[in-house]
Amino acid sequence: xxTNEKTMTASEWxxxxxxxxxxxxxxxxxxxxxxxxNQWSPSTVKTLITRLQTKGYLVANGATRDRLFTPTIPEIExxxxxxxxxxxxxxxxxxxxxxxxxxxxxxxxxxxxTNLQQLLRDKQSHAxxxxxxxxxxxxxxxxx
Amino acid sequence: xxTNEKTMTASEWxxxxxxxxxxxxxxxxxxxxxxxxNQWSPSTVKTLITRLQTKGYLVANGATRDRLFTPTIPEIExxxxxxxxxxxxxxxxxxxxxxxxxxxxxxxxxxxxTNLQQLLRDKQSHAxxxxxxxxxxxxxxxxx
DNA sequence: CTTTTTAGTTTACAGTTGTAAACTTATTGT
DNA sequence: ACAATAAGTTTACAACTGTAAACTAAAAAG
Numbered sequence: 414x415x416t417n418e419k420t421m422t423a424s425e426w427x428x429x430x431x432x433x434x435x436x437x438x439x440x441x442x443x444x445x446x447x448x449x450x451n452q453w454s455p456s457t458v459k460t461l462i463t464r465l466q467t468k469g470y471l472v473a474n475g476a477t478r479d480r481l482f483t484p485t486i487p488e489i490e491x492x493x494x495x496x497x498x499x500x501x502x503x504x505x506x507x508x509x510x511x512x513x514x515x516x517x518x519x520x521x522x523x524x525x526x527t528n529l530q531q532l533l534r535d536k537q538s539h540a541x542x543x544x545x546x547x548x549x550x551x552x553x554x555x556x557x
Numbered sequence: 558x559x560t561n562e563k564t565m566t567a568s569e570w571x572x573x574x575x576x577x578x579x580x581x582x583x584x585x586x587x588x589x590x591x592x593x594x595n596q597w598s599p600s601t602v603k604t605l606i607t608r609l610q611t612k613g614y615l616v617a618n619g620a621t622r623d624r625l626f627t628p629t630i631p632e633i634e635x636x637x638x639x640x641x642x643x644x645x646x647x648x649x650x651x652x653x654x655x656x657x658x659x660x661x662x663x664x665x666x667x668x669x670x671t672n673l674q675q676l677l678r679d680k681q682s683h684a685x686x687x688x689x690x691x692x693x694x695x696x697x698x699x700x701x
Numbered sequence: 702c703t704t705t706t707t708a709g710t711t712t713a714c715a716g717t718t719g720t721a722a723a724c725t726t727a728t729t730g731t
Numbered sequence: 732a733c734a735a736t737a738a739g740t741t742t743a744c745a746a747c748t749g750t751a752a753a754c755t756a757a758a759a760a761g
Contacts, residue, residue, distance in 0.1 A: 422748060423646065430648060430692040440708065450694045456751045459709070464748090478708050478757065492647050492655040499643060500663055502567065503636050504574060509669035511636040516656060517676055519644055522687045525653035526677050532661055533670050533677075543666045548574040550594045566718060584738065600721045603739070608718090622727065622738055704761080711754070717747080724741070731734085 419468040420498075421491065427451060428461045429470065433488040437481040506546040563612040564642075565635065571595065572605045573614065577632040581625040650690040 421429065431446055432438045440462055447453045462482060465471040470491075473480040500508055521529070565573065575590055576582045584606055591597045606626060609615040614635075617624040644652055665673070 434692040548578040
């Protein structure tokens with residue numbers, strides 16, 4: 414199992430969301446908030462903080478106690494990386510349609526829509542008629 | 558760890574992509590193709606097939622041998638479910654921007670673009686000015 | 702100062718996933 | 732009929748995850 418680029422797990426993501434929102438946070442804050450939000454025990458939160466530090470997603474400032482933890486990577490960047498990674502593991506031919514379905518039930522702001530419309534206008538010029546499926550190796554009549 | 562809706566893992570996804578593409582497949586085919594594509598041993602492929610059957614994503618027809626495995630769920634559906642699940646675990650306020658970034662480096666066909674443009678026109682009417690962040694519980698001045 | 706609290710560290714433990722060898726039995730080639 | 736093959740089943744095993752208790756040392760409270 415060579416998870417080289419240490420990925421963030423679902424639980425770890427929960428921790429990060431709070432920190433990204435607050436900008437920085439103490440373990441006390443995280444413990445209280447996640448007790449309320451997910452009924453997690455203090456230990457669980459502590460473990461996840463440690464793992465996030467090990468994976469390099471969090472750094473602590475003061476070495477003493479009551480340190481503030483801050484993210485080493487911005488939220489948007491992490492989100493985009495995760496989504497891009499997933500999208501790239503899927504059939505190139507189908508993924509466009511799927512993304513449309515996702516966008517259909519994701520709330521977008523007026524600004525998002527405007528930006529996306531602009532992007533589409535740009536893409537439209539060089540977009541191909543169709544995208545080839547990339548699910549299988551180029552078969553030299555390989556199947557049977 | 559209550560992964561209730563048995564999710565498909567990355568390796569399992571590889572198997573499914575082949576089967577979705579072929580419509581159905583024998584283990585022999587899968588073994589050969591994935592040996593070529595991922596250098597997987599035959600055993601690995603067999604294990605994954607079994608797990609996919611257990612999770613209910615694959616069914617085998619003939620009970621004898623040389624059975625054909627067929628998917629129980631269409632590819633687009635699986636893709637959309639996975640992506641939607643991920644998107645819904647992210648900050649509602651930021652995820653739109655992130656999706657735009659993803660779409661920016663995903664190749665789309667002319668048809669995809671047209672469809673998406675239509676969808677955006679529809680959404681534009683009821684889209685809010687902005688989406689609220691939903692990363693934290695509604696704090697009654699909860700932080701500190 | 703002594704006691705209580707608690708931030709941070711160690712240890713724990715079962716379920717999942719990646720990866721595969723070994724075994725069993727039915728199939729096919731000779 | 733008998734041997735070689737290979738489809739499907741069992742067993743394996745380490746790393747990763749979710750979830751947390753126990754321990755240690757330092758800070759706050761009295």
